Amino acid sequence: MSKEVLYLKIAGTVEQQIASETLKVGDKLPSIRTVQKIYNVSLNTVKQAFLELESKSLIESRPKSGYYVSNSYGRRLSIPDTSKPKLYDKEKHPEDLITRVFDTLYYKDITKFSLGVPANGLLPIAKLNKGVIKAMRNLEGSGTAYEPVQGSVNLRRNISRWSFVWAGQLTENDVVTTSGAMNALYNCFIAVTKPGDTIALESPIYFGILQMARELGLKIIELPTHPVTGIEIDALKKILPVIKACCLVSNFNNPLGSCMPDEHKKEVVRLLTQHNIPLIEDDLYGDIFFGTTRPVPCKYYDEAGMVMWCGSFSKSLAPGYRVGWVAPGKFKEKIIRQKLLQTISTPPLYQEVIADFMEHGRYDHHLRTLRHKLYTNCLQYQRAITDYFPENTKVTQPQGGFVLWLELDKRIDTAMLYNQAIKQNISFAPGRMFTQHNQFNNCMRLNFGLKWDEKLESDLKRLGKIVKNAL
Amino acid sequence: MSKEVLYLKIAGTVEQQIASETLKVGDKLPSIRTVQKIYNVSLNTVKQAFLELESKSLIESRPKSGYYVSNSYGRRLSIPDTSKPKLYDKEKHPEDLITRVFDTLYYKDITKFSLGVPANGLLPIAKLNKGVIKAMRNLEGSGTAYEPVQGSVNLRRNISRWSFVWAGQLTENDVVTTSGAMNALYNCFIAVTKPGDTIALESPIYFGILQMARELGLKIIELPTHPVTGIEIDALKKILPVIKACCLVSNFNNPLGSCMPDEHKKEVVRLLTQHNIPLIEDDLYGDIFFGTTRPVPCKYYDEAGMVMWCGSFSKSLAPGYRVGWVAPGKFKEKIIRQKLLQTISTPPLYQEVIADFMEHGRYDHHLRTLRHKLYTNCLQYQRAITDYFPENTKVTQPQGGFVLWLELDKRIDTAMLYNQAIKQNISFAPGRMFTQHNQFNNCMRLNFGLKWDEKLESDLKRLGKIVKNAL
Numbered sequence: 001m002s003k004e005v006l007y008l009k010i011a012g013t014v015e016q017q018i019a020s021e022t023l024k025v026g027d028k029l030p031s032i033r034t035v036q037k038i039y040n041v042s043l044n045t046v047k048q049a050f051l052e053l054e055s056k057s058l059i060e061s062r063p064k065s066g067y068y069v070s071n072s073y074g075r076r077l078s079i080p081d082t083s084k085p086k087l088y089d090k091e092k093h094p095e096d097l098i099t100r101v102f103d104t105l106y107y108k109d110i111t112k113f114s115l116g117v118p119a120n121g122l123l124p125i126a127k128l129n130k131g132v133i134k135a136m137r138n139l140e141g142s143g144t145a146y147e148p149v150q151g152s153v154n155l156r157r158n159i160s161r162w163s164f165v166w167a168g169q170l171t172e173n174d175v176v177t178t179s180g181a182m183n184a185l186y187n188c189f190i191a192v193t194k195p196g197d198t199i200a201l202e203s204p205i206y207f208g209i210l211q212m213a214r215e216l217g218l219k220i221i222e223l224p225t226h227p228v229t230g231i232e233i234d235a236l237k238k239i240l241p242v243i244k245a246c247c248l249v250s251n252f253n254n255p256l257g258s259c260m261p262d263e264h265k266k267e268v269v270r271l272l273t274q275h276n277i278p279l280i281e282d283d284l285y286g287d288i289f290f291g292t293t294r295p296v297p298c299k300y301y302d303e304a305g306m307v308m309w310c311g312s313f314s315k316s317l318a319p320g321y322r323v324g325w326v327a328p329g330k331f332k333e334k335i336i337r338q339k340l341l342q343t344i345s346t347p348p349l350y351q352e353v354i355a356d357f358m359e360h361g362r363y364d365h366h367l368r369t370l371r372h373k374l375y376t377n378c379l380q381y382q383r384a385i386t387d388y389f390p391e392n393t394k395v396t397q398p399q400g401g402f403v404l405w406l407e408l409d410k411r412i413d414t415a416m417l418y419n420q421a422i423k424q425n426i427s428f429a430p431g432r433m434f435t436q437h438n439q440f441n442n443c444m445r446l447n448f449g450l451k452w453d454e455k456l457e458s459d460l461k462r463l464g465k466i467v468k469n470a471l
Numbered sequence: 472m473s474k475e476v477l478y479l480k481i482a483g484t485v486e487q488q489i490a491s492e493t494l495k496v497g498d499k500l501p502s503i504r505t506v507q508k509i510y511n512v513s514l515n516t517v518k519q520a521f522l523e524l525e526s527k528s529l530i531e532s533r534p535k536s537g538y539y540v541s542n543s544y545g546r547r548l549s550i551p552d553t554s555k556p557k558l559y560d561k562e563k564h565p566e567d568l569i570t571r572v573f574d575t576l577y578y579k580d581i582t583k584f585s586l587g588v589p590a591n592g593l594l595p596i597a598k599l600n601k602g603v604i605k606a607m608r609n610l611e612g613s614g615t616a617y618e619p620v621q622g623s624v625n626l627r628r629n630i631s632r633w634s635f636v637w638a639g640q641l642t643e644n645d646v647v648t649t650s651g652a653m654n655a656l657y658n659c660f661i662a663v664t665k666p667g668d669t670i671a672l673e674s675p676i677y678f679g680i681l682q683m684a685r686e687l688g689l690k691i692i693e694l695p696t697h698p699v700t701g702i703e704i705d706a707l708k709k710i711l712p713v714i715k716a717c718c719l720v721s722n723f724n725n726p727l728g729s730c731m732p733d734e735h736k737k738e739v740v741r742l743l744t745q746h747n748i749p750l751i752e753d754d755l756y757g758d759i760f761f762g763t764t765r766p767v768p769c770k771y772y773d774e775a776g777m778v779m780w781c782g783s784f785s786k787s788l789a790p791g792y793r794v795g796w797v798a799p800g801k802f803k804e805k806i807i808r809q810k811l812l813q814t815i816s817t818p819p820l821y822q823e824v825i826a827d828f829m830e831h832g833r834y835d836h837h838l839r840t841l842r843h844k845l846y847t848n849c850l851q852y853q854r855a856i857t858d859y860f861p862e863n864t865k866v867t868q869p870q871g872g873f874v875l876w877l878e879l880d881k882r883i884d885t886a887m888l889y890n891q892a893i894k895q896n897i898s899f900a901p902g903r904m905f906t907q908h909n910q911f912n913n914c915m916r917l918n919f920g921l922k923w924d925e926k927l928e929s930d931l932k933r934l935g936k937i938v939k940n941a942l
C-alpha cells in the first residue's frame with residue numbers, strides 16, 4: 001500500500017469511529033507512537049493522518065497533551081446572538097428567583113448545574129492541606145497575629161510575579177489582597193462610585209454584581225454583549241457621558257463565556273481613560289483558558305492607573321479560602337482604607353498557603369490539569385446538549401471558564417422549567433437571574449465544572465427531556 | 472501567744488512585706504496551708520490573718536487561684552473624671568495621628584503599648600494548631616468549599632450556647648458570623664443607617680469606630696462617659712430625638728475600661744427601644760472580666776430585637792483568625808444580605824476550629840488563664856505607673872479587657888510625647904486618636920496585654936521619665 005493511501009486509511013478509520021461515536025467528543029486519541037506501532041508505519045504517516053483529521057476539524061491537538069476528538073464534528077447547534085438589553089424596559093431585579101435557586105444549594109443529592117464553582121474533585125485538596133500545615137509552622141503566631149492591612153507580602157509578591165503570564169508589570173506594592181473577588185469588587189465600587197451614580201455592565205451578567213450594584217444605590221446600564229467578543233464598543237461609546245464607572249468580566253465572562261479581543265480591550269481602556277472613568281475589571285476566570293496562552297486583562301493596556309484589576313483563587317483553587325486580590329491602580333489608598341475599616345485585615349494563613357503553592361510551581365501545574373479537565377468537560381457537555389436538547393437550542397463555545405449559556409426556544413420559560421427540574425433533583429441557573437430587565441427568560445447557565453461520568457450524562461439527558469417536554 | 476495575737480502577727484508580717492515591696496502588687500501569697508505549716512498554727516488562724524489583710528484591701532482572693540497582693544495598697548493615683556466632649560467644637564478627625572501610630576506597628580524592637588491585642592504568649596497557639604488539623608480532616612473538601620452565608624452552624628451553635636454565661640436565650644439561628652467584630656459593626660451600620668444620619672458613641676472611643684462612621688457619612692455625637700460606669704444616661708436622653716442609632720462598647724470599653732452597671736444597660740435598652748433606635752453593642756471584651764462573673768450585655772434586656780450584639784475572638788483567642796459574630800435581632804436578614812454581597816461567605820476552617828475549641832471546654836479553660844494573667848498584668852502596670860509616673864497622673868481601674876487610660880498633667884501633649892517615645896523604641900496610643908474633638912490631648916492608652924517582665928517594667932519606667940521630663 002502506498003504511503004499516501006496508508007495515511008488516508010488511518011484517517012478514515014478514526015473518522016468512522018468518530019462518526020459512530022466509538023470515539024466521542026473530548027476523547028483522547030492514542031499517541032502518534034502508539035498508532036505507529038499498531039499500523040507498523042512511519043511516524044510521518046501517522047502525523048499526516050492526524051493532520052488530515054485536523055484539517056477536517058475532527059480532531060485537535062493540545063500542547064503537551066496529545067490529540068483529542070474535537071467539538072466541531074457534527075455540531076448542529078449555533079451560538080447565541082449578541083444580547084440586546086431592553087434599555088427602556090422598567091427594571092425589575094430577579095431577587096425572588098435568585099433566592100429560589102440559592103435555597104436549593106445545600107440540598108443533598110441534587111446535580112447542581114446551577115453552581116458557579118468547580119467540583120471538589122478538580123481541586124488539589126491534599127496538596128493544599130500540606131500547605132496549611134507548613135504555613136502554620138512558618139507564620140508568626142501560627143497565623144493568630146494580624147497581618148499588614150494591604151495583605152500578605154508573600155502572596156502579593158507571587159500574584160505580581162504571576163502577572164508575567166500576561167506580560168504584566170505589577171509589583172507587590174501594586175496589589176491588595178481581599179476576601180475573594182466579590183470583596184475586591186465591593187471595595188472598588190465603594191472607592192469610585194456613590195449612590196445615584198450610573199455604571200455599565202455586560203448583559204447578561206453574574207447576578208452577584210447586579211445585587212451589589214443595586215445595594216450600593218447604583219444605576220445600571222446593561223450593554224449589548226456578544227458571546228464570543230464581549231461588549232459592543234459602540235454601545236459603550238454612546239453612554240460614556242453618563243457613566244461614573246464600568247465593570248467588565250473581560251475574560252470568559254460569567255455567564256456568556258465571552259473573551260474580549262485584544263483590540264477591544266485596548267480600545268475600551270483608551271475610551272474610559274479619555275473620559276476619566278475607572279474600569280473595574282473582574283478577571284477571575286483569566287487563568288482558566290483552553291487555548292495556548294492566557295488572554296491579557298484590560299489592565300495590560302492601562303497606563304493611567306484607571307483599571308482596577310480584580311481576581312481570586314475561588315474559581316481555580318479553593319472557593320472556601322476566600323482569597324482574592326485587586327491591583328487598584330491610582331485608587332490603591334482608598335482600597336486599603338476600605339479594607340481596614342471593614343475588617344482590619346484578612347487571615348494570613350490561606351494567603352501564605354497560596355503564596356507557597358504559587359512559588360513552588362504547584363499553581364501552574366494544577367492549572368494545566370484543571371484546564372485540561374474543564375475543556376474536556378466542556379466538549380462532553382456540548383456533545384451531550386447536541387444529542388439530548390432540541391435542535392433549535394443555541395449554546396456558547398467558551399474558550400475558558402466553566403459555564404455554558406444556553407438559549408432555548410422562545411416559548412420556554414426557564415424559571416418555570418426550574419421547578420420541574422428541581423423535582424427531578426437537577427438544578428440550573430435560569431437566564432432571568434442575570435439581568436435587571438425582562439429578558440433571557442428562555443436561557444439557562446450550566447456549570448461544566450462537575451465531575452463527568454455516566455450519571456452526569458444521564459442528568460443532562462433528563463434535563464434535555466424536560467426542555468423537550470416543555471415545548 | 473494567744474490565738475488573737477498570732478493572727479495579727481502573721482497579718483503584720485505580710486503587711487510589712489507589702490510596704491517594703493518585698494511582696495509587690497500582683498504577687499501571689501503562699502497558700503493558706505503553706506502559711507499554716509510555716510507558723511505551725513491552725514488553718515483558722517491563717518484564714519483570720521488573711522481576712523484581716525483583705526479587710527484592709529491589702530490582699531484579695533481570686534476563685535480557684537489563691538490570694539494576691541492587691542492594687543489598692545498605697546495607691547496614690549486617682550481615676551480620671553467623666554469625659555466632657557466638646558460638643559460644639561468644630562470636629563477634626565485625628566487621621567494623621569492615627570496613620571503616624573499605625574506606621575510604627577510593624578517596626579521590630581518596639582515595645583508596643585499602642586497595640587490593642589494580647590501578646591502571642593497569652594494565646595493557646597499549640598492547641599489551636601491541633602484544632603486546625605482536626606478541622607481540616609472533618610470539613611467538606613477540607614475547608615475549600617463555600618459554607619452557608621450565615622456562617623458555620625457549629626460555631627453559631629457554640630456561640631449561642633456560650634451565651635448561657637450571661638443567661639442569654641440565643642439559638643444558632645440568631646447568630647451570623649463575620650470577619651471579626653469590626654466587620655460585624657460595619658454591617659450593622661450599613662443595615663440601620665444611611666449617609667447623613669446621626670449616631671451616638673462613648674467618648675473617648677476606639678478610633679476604628681470613629682473612622683468607620685465617618686467613612687459611612689454618619690454624624691457622630693460623643694457622649695460624656697465615666698471611666699467606671701460608662702455613658703451618662705441623661706446625656707443620651709437629650710439626644711434621642713436626633714439619633715438614628717447608638718453604638719456602645721458596654722463591657723470594658725476601649726479605651727476607658729468602663730463597664731455599664733446592669734441598671735444602666737436596662738435603662739438604655741428601654742429608652743432606645745421606646746424611640747425605635749437600634750443599639751449596636753460591641754461586646755468584644757465581655758469574656759475578659761476580672762471579677763467573679765461575666766457582665767451581661769445590653770442584649771440581655773432586649774425584648775424587641777433592637778440590640779445587635781457583636782463580638783469576636785480577636786481579643787481572646789486569635790486576632791489573625793478574623794472571626795467574629797453578630798446576633799442582629801430583627802435586622803438579621805439585612806445583615807445576611809450584606810455579608811453575601813460583600814464576600815459571599817467567610818472561610819469555614821477557623822470557624823470550625825473555634826467551635827471545636829468551645830465545645831470541648833478549651834475556650835472556658837483558656838479564658839480563665841487569660842483573665843488571670845491579664846489581671847495580674849493590670850495590677851503590675853498600675854503599680855509601675857504609681858511608681859514611675861508623675862503624682863498627678865490619673866489612671867483607670869478597669870475590671871476587664873486589656874487597656875489602661877491615663878490622664879496626665881494638662882500641660883502634656885501626648886501626640887508630641889509620642890515622637891519622643893518612639894525614638895526610645897516605645898509606642899503608645901495618644902488620647903487624641905480616640906475623639907473627633909480637640910480633647911484628650913493629655914491622655915494615653917496603654918496595652919497591658921504584653922508579657923510582663925523586667926524589660927517591660929523598665930520600658931514603663933522610661934515612659935514615665937519621658938512624661939516627667941516633658942513637664
